[in-house]
Amino acid sequence: MIGALLASVLILFLTVAGELYSPLKNLLKDLHYHHWVGKGIWAVILFVVVTTSLYMATKDQSESLALNRLVNWLSYTLVFATVAMFLFFMYEYGAHH
Amino acid sequence: MIEVHLNKALQNKEMSLDERAILGTDYTMVRIGLVLGILSGFGFLLMYKFTGQTERLYDPMMWAKLTMIMVIAVNAVLLQARKMSLYWGAALSFTSWWGVALISVLKSNGDPINFFGSSSFLSTYASAISLYLVLVVLGAVVLDIIRKRINS
Amino acid sequence: METLFAVTLIAHVVLGILGVIFCYLVVLGLLKKTIPVKMLKWSSFLAFGAYMLSWLSGGYYYVFYYGSNVKPGIKEGAYPWAHLVFMEAKEHIFLMIPFATFALWVVLFTKGEQLDMDPKLKTSVVWLAAVITILATIITLSGIIITGAGR
Secondary structure, eight states: OHHHHHHHHHHHHHHHHHHHOHHHHHHHHHHHSSHHHHHHHHHHHHHHHHHHHHHHHHTTSOOHHHHHHHHHHHHHHHHHHHHHHHHHHHHHHHHHO | OHHHHHHHHTTTSOOOHHHHHHHHHHHHHHHHHHHHHHHHHHHHHHHHHHTTOGGGGGOHHHHHHHHHHHHHHHHHHHHHTTOSOHHHHHHHHHHHHHHHHHHHHHHHHTOOOOSSSOOSHHHHHHHHHHHHHHHHHHHHHHHHHHHHHHHO | OOHHHHHHHHHHHHHHHHHHHHHHHHHHHHTSSSOOHHHHHHHHHHHHHHHHHHHHHHHHHIIIIIHHHTHHHHHHSSOTHIIIIIIHHHHHHHHHHHHHHHHHHHHHHHHGGGGGGOHHHHHHHHHHHHHHHHHHHHHHHHHHHHHHHOO
C-alpha cells in the first residue's frame, strides 16, 4: 500500500518537476531513451524497494488496524495526483498558448 | 424482463430462492450485454481511427451515448449499494438501454437532435441529454404502470 | 500505420477496457451482502494483469510511433489541448494505476475472507476499487479525445 502511494507521489513529482526544470526531464530521457519510460522505471524501482523493505520489517506484526487508513490514503493520493496533474497541464497550456 | 421478474418476485414481499436465481441470471445477462456493448463500441472507435474517420470521435451524439452507458454502470453500482431507489434506478437503467439504441438509429439516419438553435458540440450534446432526461421520467411512468398491472 | 503499431494500439485499448471492467466487477462484488472472495481475488488479479499489458503495449506505441507520427499533427491542428492537456495528464496518471491495482489485489488476496467482518476495511477497499475504476475510465475517455484530435 505504502509502495503504491509513494510511487504515485514520485510520478507526480517527476512529472511536474520535469516540466518546470528541463534538465531533469532531459536526464530521464538520456538515461532511459524516453522521459516517460524513465518515470515508469523509477516508479517500479521505488515500489519494489519500499514494498519489499516494509514487508521484511513488518511481516510478523499485525497491521490490520492501520490497513484501512493506508488504503484510504492511497485513494486520496490517487485523486490528488490526478487532479493536480490535470490542473498543472491546463495551467501550462493556458500560460503558453 | 428484470422489471417483470422483480415485481412478480416482490408481490408477496418475499423473494424465494428460485426467484432470486432467475433475477441473478437476468442481471448476469445484462452485465454480459454491457461488456459486449462496450467492447464492440470501442471496436467501432478503433475502426474510425484506422479508416481516417477520427472526426467521428468528436461527434456529440457519440458522447451522449457514452454518457448513457456510464449512467448504466454507475446506476448498477448505486443499486447494488442500496443508494438508489428501485423506482428511479429501474427507470434510469430501462431508459438508458433504449436511449443508447435510439441515439444509434438517429446517428445512422443522420438526424440531428437540436433544441437550442446551434449546431455546436455543446448544443447537440445538451439536446440529446435533455431528451434523455425527459425519457427517464417517461420511462419511470411506464414502469410504474407495468408494476401496477403486475401487482393487480 | 504499420501492422505492429496497429496491433499494439488495439491491444492497449482492449486491455485497458478489460482492466476497467475487472475493476468495476471488484466494486460490484464488494457491495454484495456476501462477498464473493474468490471472484474478487481473480478480478483484481486480472485487472492488474490487463493494466500491465496495456501499459506495455501502449508504451511501445507511444514511444515508437505516437511521438513522431501523431503528436505533431495534433499540436499543429485545431485541438492542440488534446495532446498538451489530455495526453500529458493521461500518460502520467496511467503510471499510477498498475501499482494501485497491485495493492488492491494484495489486500483482497490477504484480507479478502475478513472483509465481511471488518466493515471499515471493506468500505476503504470499495473506495479504492472505485477510485481506480474512475481514473481508468477518465484515461479511456481521454484516449478518445486524443485520437479524435489526430486528423
